[in-house]
Amino acid sequence: MNNxxxxxxxxxxxxxxxxxxxxxxxxxxMLINSVSNAHLHVGNFSGVTVDKxxxxxxxxxxxxxxxxxxxxxxxxxYTIEERxxxxxxxxxDYDIIINVVDSTNLAKNLxxxxxxxxxxxxxxxxxxxxxxxxxxxxxxxxxxMSELLGVPCIKVSAATKEGIEELIEAVSSKHESEKKQPKLxxxxxxxxxxxxxxxxxxxxxxxxxNSYRNIAINLLKGNKNTYASLHDEPxxxxxxxxxxxxxxxxxxxxxxxxxxxxxxxxxxxxNRGIVAEVVKSKxxxxxxxxxxxxxxxxxxxxxxxxxxxFFMWTLFQLTFEIGAIPMEYIDAFFGWxxxxxxxxxxxxxxxxxxxDGIVGGVGAVVLFVPNIIILFIGIALLESTGYMSxxxxxxxxxxxxxxxxxxxxxxxxxxxxCSIPAYxxxxxxxxxxxxxxxxFIIGFMSCGARLPVxxxxxxxxxxPEMAGNILFxxxxxxxxxxxxxxxxxxxxxxxxVDEPFVMExxxxxxxSVKLIWHTVLTKTMMYLKKAGTFIAAAAMLVWFLSNYPHNxxxxxxxxTKIEISQDSSVKIKLxxxxxxxxxxxxxxxxxxxxxxPLFAPLGFDWKMSVALQTxxxxxxxxxSTLGVxxxxxxxxxxxxxxxxxxxxxxxxxxxxIAFIVVIMIYLPCLAASVVFTREAGHIKYFFYLFAFTSxxxxxxxxxxxxVALLFS
Amino acid sequence: xxxxxxxxxxxxVKVLKLNTSGDLKxxxxxxGIMKEAVLEVLExxxxxxxxxxxxGKMRIALRAQEADLIEVEKI
Numbered sequence: 001m002n003n004x005x006x007x008x009x010x011x012x013x014x015x016x017x018x019x020x021x022x023x024x025x026x027x028x029x030m031l032i033n034s035v036s037n038a039h040l041h042v043g044n045f046s047g048v049t050v051d052k053x054x055x056x057x058x059x060x061x062x063x064x065x066x067x068x069x070x071x072x073x074x075x076x077x078y079t080i081e082e083r084x085x086x087x088x089x090x091x092x093d094y095d096i097i098i099n100v101v102d103s104t105n106l107a108k109n110l111x112x113x114x115x116x117x118x119x120x121x122x123x124x125x126x127x128x129x130x131x132x133x134x135x136x137x138x139x140x141x142x143x144x145m146s147e148l149l150g151v152p153c154i155k156v157s158a159a160t161k162e163g164i165e166e167l168i169e170a171v172s173s174k175h176e177s178e179k180k181q182p183k184l185x186x187x188x189x190x191x192x193x194x195x196x197x198x199x200x201x202x203x204x205x206x207x208x209x210n211s212y213r214n215i216a217i218n219l220l221k222g223n224k225n226t227y228a229s230l231h232d233e234p235x236x237x238x239x240x241x242x243x244x245x246x247x248x249x250x251x252x253x254x255x256x257x258x259x260x261x262x263x264x265x266x267x268x269x270x271n272r273g274i275v276a277e278v279v280k281s282k283x284x285x286x287x288x289x290x291x292x293x294x295x296x297x298x299x300x301x302x303x304x305x306x307x308x309x310f311f312m313w314t315l316f317q318l319t320f321e322i323g324a325i326p327m328e329y330i331d332a333f334f335g336w337x338x339x340x341x342x343x344x345x346x347x348x349x350x351x352x353x354x355x356d357g358i359v360g361g362v363g364a365v366v367l368f369v370p371n372i373i374i375l376f377i378g379i380a381l382l383e384s385t386g387y388m389s390x391x392x393x394x395x396x397x398x399x400x401x402x403x404x405x406x407x408x409x410x411x412x413x414x415x416x417x418c419s420i421p422a423y424x425x426x427x428x429x430x431x432x433x434x435x436x437x438x439x440f441i442i443g444f445m446s447c448g449a450r451l452p453v454x455x456x457x458x459x460x461x462x463x464p465e466m467a468g469n470i471l472f473x474x475x476x477x478x479x480x481x482x483x484x485x486x487x488x489x490x491x492x493x494x495x496x497v498d499e500p501f502v503m504e505x506x507x508x509x510x511x512s513v514k515l516i517w518h519t520v521l522t523k524t525m526m527y528l529k530k531a532g533t534f535i536a537a538a539a540m541l542v543w544f545l546s547n548y549p550h551n552x553x554x555x556x557x558x559x560t561k562i563e564i565s566q567d568s569s570v571k572i573k574l575x576x577x578x579x580x581x582x583x584x585x586x587x588x589x590x591x592x593x594x595x596x597p598l599f600a601p602l603g604f605d606w607k608m609s610v611a612l613q614t615x616x617x618x619x620x621x622x623x624s625t626l627g628v629x630x631x632x633x634x635x636x637x638x639x640x641x642x643x644x645x646x647x648x649x650x651x652x653x654x655x656x657i658a659f660i661v662v663i664m665i666y667l668p669c670l671a672a673s674v675v676f677t678r679e680a681g682h683i684k685y686f687f688y689l690f691a692f693t694s695x696x697x698x699x700x701x702x703x704x705x706x707v708a709l710l711f712s
Numbered sequence: 713x714x715x716x717x718x719x720x721x722x723x724x725v726k727v728l729k730l731n732t733s734g735d736l737k738x739x740x741x742x743x744g745i746m747k748e749a750v751l752e753v754l755e756x757x758x759x760x761x762x763x764x765x766x767x768g769k770m771r772i773a774l775r776a777q778e779a780d781l782i783e784v785e786k787i
Contacts, residue, residue: 074742078735105769108744258733264741265748291771292754301758393773397761400775406762430735500736501775502743505764 015063016175019089022100023112024071025506027128030158031100032068035168051081051424052088059168062175067094074264075115080427080435089119090225096122096175098167103133103140103155104507106279110271111264113149117182118221120214123151124170130155131162137282145278150183159512181211186266189253193220193246200242204235219243220250221263291386291508298387304394313472315378320455320468323371330370331642334363353543361539361624364643365531368452368623373524375448379417380519384511388413389503396501402483403490405429406501408438412482415445416475417523419672422447423679431499437489439680443668443693444482446475448527449619453663456623457656460648478664485696493688531620538617539624545588546628554581583629602662602701603655603709612662618669654708658701665697714786716765716779719753725784726750732781743772745782 022028036057053068069088070081077083089097099116101109106127116123127133127140145153152170156163186194197216208215218226220243230236247259254262298307338359345351382388388410396406407428415422422442429435446454454474458467558578562571583589584606591613592606599609607629615622623643630646651659667673667690677686719725727749730737744767745751752766763779765772774782 074738076735076738076742078739078742107768108770111742111744258737260738261730261741261746264746268744268746295755295764295771299755299757299764301756305758389773393762393764394757396773396775397757397759400761406773406775498777500739500778501762501773502736502739502778503773504743505771505773 014061015065016096016171017094018064018066018171019092019094019097020066020068020100021085021089021097021112021116022071022128023073023102023109024504026071026100026102026109027158028071028100029068031126031128031156032066034158034161035164036064036066052084060172062172064168064171066098072112074112079430089116089121094121096124096171098124098126098171100126100128103127103130104136104138106140107271107275110274111267114184114267114270117149117151117184118214118217120179120181120210122174122179123182124167124174125149125151125153126167127153127155128158131157131160139280139282141278141280145274148183148274148277150180181213185270187253187269190220190250190266193249196246197239197242200239201235206233206235220246220259222247222259289507294508295390295505299390299394304390308391308394312476315375316472316475317468319371319374319378319451320458320471323368323374323455324459324464324467326370327367330367331363334359334366338363349547352547353540356628357540357543358536360627361542362531362536364623364627365452365535365620366528368455369524369527371451371455372448372527373520375451376417376520376523377516379413380516381511382413384509384515384519386506386508389505392503393505399483400498400501402487403437403494403498404441404483404486405431405434405438405499407503408434411438411442412445412479415442415447417448419443419445419447419668420675423672423675426679429499431496433494433496434499436680436685437486437494439676439685440489440689440692441482441486442676443672443689444478444485444665446478446664447619447668447672448523449669450663452620452623454660456626456644456647457660460644460651461653461656474660474664481665481696481700485692530618534618535620535624538614538621539628542588542614542621542625542628545591546583546586548587549585551582551585554578554585588629601705602658602698603652603705604659605651605655608651608655608659612659612666615663616667616670618671619663622663653712654705657708658705661701661704662697665700666693714784716751716753716763716774716782716784717760717776719784719786721753721756723753724750724787725753726787727782727784729783730781731783736778736781740778740782744768744770745772750787751782751784 020028020032032055036055051070055066055068057064057066067088069085072082072085075086077086097116097119099113101113113123113125125145127142127145130140133140140155142153142155152174154163154167154170156167158164185191194213194216197219198212201212201215206212206215215226215230219230219239230239250262251257251259254265256262298304300307338355341359342351342355345354382391391413392406392409395409399406399408408426410428411422411426414425419442422445423439426435426438426442429438451471454471455467458470458474462470555578558574558581562574562578565571565574584593588610589606592610595609595613596604596606599612604612607626610629611622611625614625626647627643630643630650647656673686673689676689677683680686680689716725727745727747729747730740730745732740740746745765749767753763754766754771755764757763761776763774763776765774765779
């Protein structure tokens with residue numbers, strides 16, 4: 001027996017493994033953050049945490065491992081994230097459960113709690129958001145609640161950090177104490193049946209590490225694991241008829257044929273009893289809450305959608321207008337930095353590598369940090385206030401016409417920031433077909449990395465007053481195109497029944513400045529880190545490919561020509577011709593020339609073709625490639641020394657439009673493709689996505705190019 | 713038979729029956745939409761495609777098709 005126990009519990013003595021469980025959006029991740037100073041992503045809608053995350057910290061005598069599990073409304077496998085939680089709780093090794101509940105809505109939260117209490121695990125209940133509850137005049141008698149449920153209930157607030165230490169203390173003392181049976185009492189008929197089964201198990205001295213009561217409840221609830229473990233036992237033969245009879249009684253009592261519904265009603269009435277005993281609410285019932293008053297405006301049947309569009313328009317205006325202010329300085333800084341650095345390097349090849357390759361490439365990407373920051377602030381606000389779910393509500397009818405789910409909106413909006421978290425948040429969709437469909441069109445929502453390309457081209461071809469509107473049009477038309485693509489896919493590849501739309505609308509919350517600051521800082525640092533590593537490496541590669549092989553003959557023939565010519569303007573012209581010729585015979589030039597015919601119908605020169613191909617790695621690389629190519633190619637002269645100027649001089653309006661269209665539609669980036677493949681579940685979907693986006697991008701760009709030609 | 717879909721804004725009703733089974737029923741129950749529960753209609757989205765109801769203190773959005781499966785009576 002002793003041996004067995006060690007095997008079953010490999011956790012060392014002073015280590016406590018905690019499973020953090022709760023309904024969606026009760027502040028589990030935020031609680032972990034305030035317990036351990038970790039920095040998990042927090043939002044105000046269900047489904048922010050889509051996979052389990054572990055956080056480690058030490059407190060007094062113990063090491064703690066806290067596993068943050070995705071929120072779940074009940075013990076069901078409705079969505080992938082709920083399955084993650086359910087599987088973890090049933091199959092993994094952990095010492096104790098912290099059940100996080102929202103103090104302002106205890107009745108609803110206890111629904112999950114009561115299911116946890118039947119699990120025969122040690123449980124501590126964290127009554128979170130107690131500061132908010134106080135504000136709403138809701139008073140919970142935590143001590144009485146602990147007594148009634150037979151588990152410790154601790155008032156905490158992740159936001160103000162009150163009660164955090166008490167919570168950890170409660171966890172360690174619960175861990176040290178003997179396992180006690182929580183007091184979960186059912187209605188008389190159910191209790192009778194439980195007693196009957198317990199009596200039977202007791203009579204046969206059935207050996208199990210779980211209590212008889214626990215086994216009985218799980219049998220009645222139809223728990224598959226309990227069935228599986230009892231099925232091979234000799235007593236099963238006799239147990240089965242008793243069980244069938246017992247289930248029938250309960251179903252009869254609840255006037256249903258669904259035992260799960262019967263138990264849900266049992267739990268609900270038990271919870272009503274608890275809430276009536278422990279919650280003192282001084283709230284005046286008829287007064288409208290703040291959330292309801294805001295909702296009257298924001299989800300108004302007529303004004304709701306225009307208000308939403310206005311918010312989005314404002315966001316893109318700000319992205320361009322405010323983002324443009326520091327750009328000049330950043331641009332000037334990198335110009336100065338490159339020159340200063342270049343002056344210290346004697347070797348011409350190395351100087352070119354450092355100045356044109358690394359500084360030029362990275363600088364072109366860093367230039368857009370201000371725009372990125374503003375976009376991320378906008379998305380963080382959307383996520384943390386609770387407005388996201390309102391938009392899902394408003395747009396579901398519209399989305400549904402295109403075969404999408406209202407909740408698809410959440411991954412789609414996340415996609416405006418970055419496709420990677422967007423692919424992951426598509427897990428909130430239950431139905432595989434709906435999820436795949438959403439995954440396929442997330443790419444149509446232009447991510448933050450594409451913003452630099454848009455800003456570059458919008459700035460090069462439109463007046464500053466128009467550029468913000470152009471950005472808005474690009475994003476909206478990308479989204480509309482995505483909807484159209486969804487419709488096509490729904491009618492062809494993803495035919496099937498629609499997933500029901502049942503979603504909680506969270507309370508509005510004022511986002512904390514700290515939270516927004518934190519989210520934006522993390523994402524911006526990620527962008528900068530990428531610029532410093534991945535993008536710098538790609539820029540070096542592009543530099544190498546565009547400088548080699550050296551062609552000495554060509555250089556010599558031009559140099560003699562330059563020497564014999566007298567006029568200085570001819571000299572400069574010849575120098576440019578030489579640069580251009582060298583670039584064309586480089587490796588990159590060869591690749592570009594090779595693929596040029598393919599892109600010729602879209603009006604792209606070979607440099608644009610190359611930029612698109614390097615853009616498959618990451619969209620920022622498009623900008624850095626263009627930066628390297630146009631600064632090496634001798635196109636940059638005295639009147640236009642910025643990339644924006646070079647582009648407006650060398651690229652026609654129609655080609656630029658077609659280029660933007662391709663950027664809008666084709667594959668986001670390498671990293672996103674990997675995540676897409678993982679979330680879609682099979683490599684074949686990646687090839688479908690690649691083929692689908694490439695074909696759509698090509699066709700749309702071709703149309704856009706020819707339409708733009710008519711107007712220019 | 714009256715369903716949730718027939719209700720107007722600000723109308724309070726009691727749930728009589730959920731005319732569905734399986735996952736959707738479980739989902740509704742886990743949101744507190746079950747027999748005897750009291751619902752209040754808060755808002756309709758454009759074209760009544762989606763409806764927002766209040767259950768206890770929770771606000772739930774449902775699509776018209778789903779609302780039509782919930783049999784209710786006025787209180």
